[in-house]
Amino acid sequence: MQFTINGQRREADVDVRTTLLDLLREHLALTGSKKGCDHGQCGACTVLVNGRRINSCLTLAVMHQDDEITTIEGLGSPERLHSLQAAFVAHDGYQCGYCTPGQICSAVGMLGEVAAGWGSHVSADLSSPGLNTDEIAERMSGNLCRCAAYPNIRAAIAEVGADHASAAATSARREGVSA
Amino acid sequence: MRSFHYERAATPEAAVRNFDTADARFIAGGTNLLDLMKLQVETPGKLVDISRLDFAGVEDAEDGGLLIGALVPNSDLAADPRVVARYEVLARALLAGASGQLRNKATTGGNLLQRTRCYYFYDLHSPCNKREPGSGCSAIGGENRILAVLGTSENCIATHPSDMAVAMRALDATVVTLKRDGDRRRIALADFYRLPGDTPQIETVLESGELITHVALPPVREGSRQAYRKVRDRASYAFALVSVAGVVRMEDGSIAEARLAFGGLGPMPWRDVAVEQALVGQPPSPALFERAADILLADAQGQGTNDFKIPLARRTLAATLRDLTEAR
Incomplete structure (x- = not known):
C-alpha cells in the first residue's frame, strides 16, 4: 500500500x-x-x-x-518547532509527555475548526464562537492527560489561539474587511 | 482483530452488490465498528468500504427541508449553516456527543446504527442476548447505571447511545436507503428502530445489505424554539444518562406544538405522542410539565442502579420545557 x-x-x-x-x-x-x-x-x-x-x-x-x-x-522539528510545540514548552504543558503529541496534533486541528467558525457544546452562539478557557477545555475533551497538566495545556493553546485570532484580524484589516 | 476480506465500493450499487455474505459489514467512519472488531464483539468476514461514495453533502430539499448524505461527518453536519440556523437542536445534539476527533470521522448513517455501550455487550465473558442470542442478560440484576428504563424486555435493557438520533427523532427525520435488489425506500425514523422483545440482536428494520444513503429532515415551522439538554456523568465526552430534544412552538401564551424525544431512557431514541398531546393547547406551568412527565414515565421500570433515571428524566423534561416555553 x-x-x-x-x-x-x-x-x-x-x-x-x-x-x-x-x-x-x-x-x-x-x-x-x-x-x-x-x-x-x-x-x-x-x-x-x-x-x-x-x-x-x-x-x-x-x-x-x-x-x-x-x-x-x-x-515541526527540534530545530524548527511548530508554534504549538514551542508554546507547550514555554508553558510546561505536560509532565510525562506521553499524551503531548496527540494534544498538539489535536490542538492544531481544533484551532482550524475555530477558524472555520465551528461552534462547540459550550458556545452560546453556534454561529460565532470565540476561544476562551471553557471553549478550549470542551474542544480538547477528546485528549486525556493522566498527569493532569490541563491548566498549562490550556494556557499553551490559548496563547497560540490568541496569536491566530490577531493574525486573522490583521489580515482582515489589510484586505479592508471589518471583523 | 479477526481477519476479513476488504473491498472498496466505487458506487452505491456496487456496495450493496458486494454485500454478498451474511457476515459482511459496511464501513464508513468505522469509529464504532473497529472498536467492536478489536474486542471481537463484531467479527465480520468482509468489510465493504463505502467511505468514498458520493453521499457526503447536505442539500436543500424540495419541501424546504434538508437532505443529508449518509457520509456527512458529524462535525460537518453540526457546522452546516443551515443546520445551525434552522435545526439548532440537531447541531446541539451532535456537539454534545463524543469528541472533536470522533465527530470528524463518525458519519450520519453510522451514528444512527451505532451499538449500545452496555458494559456486558462489550464483555465477551458475560452472557448478553444482543451479542449472543439466548445466552441471557447480565445487565438485569447486574450493573445497569447507564441502561434503559423504558421499552425494555426480560431479554435486554440496553440503551441506544446516540445524541444525534434523539434530535432527528424530534425533527421527524426519514431514513433513505438502497436495498440489495436496487429498490430505494424511505423509512420514518419513528419506524426505523425495533424494541428488543425476544430478538435484541435485531435493532433496526434494515434488511441484510440495505445501505443508508441519506437522512431527510422536513422543515421546522417558523417561530419554533429548539433545545437539546443532556445530563451526563462528566461535563464533556460522555454518553447521556438522560437527554431531551425539544421543538416547541408557542401561540398566544399556550403551547401550539411540542415535539419531544429522549435519549438514555430506552433502546431507541424515545418519543411518546401522548406526552406531546398533553402539552398542546395548554399554557405552560410546572403542574403541566409534571403531568407530561407522569405520562412519559408511567411504564418506566428501574433495574436497581439505574432507578435514578426516572426522577432525573422528570426533572430534565421540566427544565427543557421551562427553557422552551419561558415559563419561569
Whole structure:
C-alpha cells in the first residue's frame, strides 16, 4: 500500500487489519503518535488527515491511501518547532509527555475548526464562537492527560489561539474587511 | 482483530452488490465498528468500504427541508449553516456527543446504527442476548447505571447511545436507503428502530445489505424554539444518562406544538405522542410539565442502579420545557 505522510510518499506491505496508528508506529517508525487506549477514548493517537484531527487507532490504514496524513513529526522539528510545540514548552504543558503529541496534533486541528467558525457544546452562539478557557477545555475533551497538566495545556493553546485570532484580524484589516 | 476480506465500493450499487455474505459489514467512519472488531464483539468476514461514495453533502430539499448524505461527518453536519440556523437542536445534539476527533470521522448513517455501550455487550465473558442470542442478560440484576428504563424486555435493557438520533427523532427525520435488489425506500425514523422483545440482536428494520444513503429532515415551522439538554456523568465526552430534544412552538401564551424525544431512557431514541398531546393547547406551568412527565414515565421500570433515571428524566423534561416555553 502507498501513503502520503508528512508530505512524503511511503510504501508498506501491511495486512488490511492494520490501523493507521499501527502503520505509523510499527511499519514506518513514526513513533511520535502514541498508543494509549487503542479505542478512541484517550486521544494520544491523534493525527491530521487532510487537515482534520482524527483518532488514528480507530481507522484502517487501507482506507487512507489517497489522503494527506500529518503526524507530530510533520508539524515541526527540534530545530524548527511548530508554534504549538514551542508554546507547550514555554508553558510546561505536560509532565510525562506521553499524551503531548496527540494534544498538539489535536490542538492544531481544533484551532482550524475555530477558524472555520465551528461552534462547540459550550458556545452560546453556534454561529460565532470565540476561544476562551471553557471553549478550549470542551474542544480538547477528546485528549486525556493522566498527569493532569490541563491548566498549562490550556494556557499553551490559548496563547497560540490568541496569536491566530490577531493574525486573522490583521489580515482582515489589510484586505479592508471589518471583523 | 479477526481477519476479513476488504473491498472498496466505487458506487452505491456496487456496495450493496458486494454485500454478498451474511457476515459482511459496511464501513464508513468505522469509529464504532473497529472498536467492536478489536474486542471481537463484531467479527465480520468482509468489510465493504463505502467511505468514498458520493453521499457526503447536505442539500436543500424540495419541501424546504434538508437532505443529508449518509457520509456527512458529524462535525460537518453540526457546522452546516443551515443546520445551525434552522435545526439548532440537531447541531446541539451532535456537539454534545463524543469528541472533536470522533465527530470528524463518525458519519450520519453510522451514528444512527451505532451499538449500545452496555458494559456486558462489550464483555465477551458475560452472557448478553444482543451479542449472543439466548445466552441471557447480565445487565438485569447486574450493573445497569447507564441502561434503559423504558421499552425494555426480560431479554435486554440496553440503551441506544446516540445524541444525534434523539434530535432527528424530534425533527421527524426519514431514513433513505438502497436495498440489495436496487429498490430505494424511505423509512420514518419513528419506524426505523425495533424494541428488543425476544430478538435484541435485531435493532433496526434494515434488511441484510440495505445501505443508508441519506437522512431527510422536513422543515421546522417558523417561530419554533429548539433545545437539546443532556445530563451526563462528566461535563464533556460522555454518553447521556438522560437527554431531551425539544421543538416547541408557542401561540398566544399556550403551547401550539411540542415535539419531544429522549435519549438514555430506552433502546431507541424515545418519543411518546401522548406526552406531546398533553402539552398542546395548554399554557405552560410546572403542574403541566409534571403531568407530561407522569405520562412519559408511567411504564418506566428501574433495574436497581439505574432507578435514578426516572426522577432525573422528570426533572430534565421540566427544565427543557421551562427553557422552551419561558415559563419561569
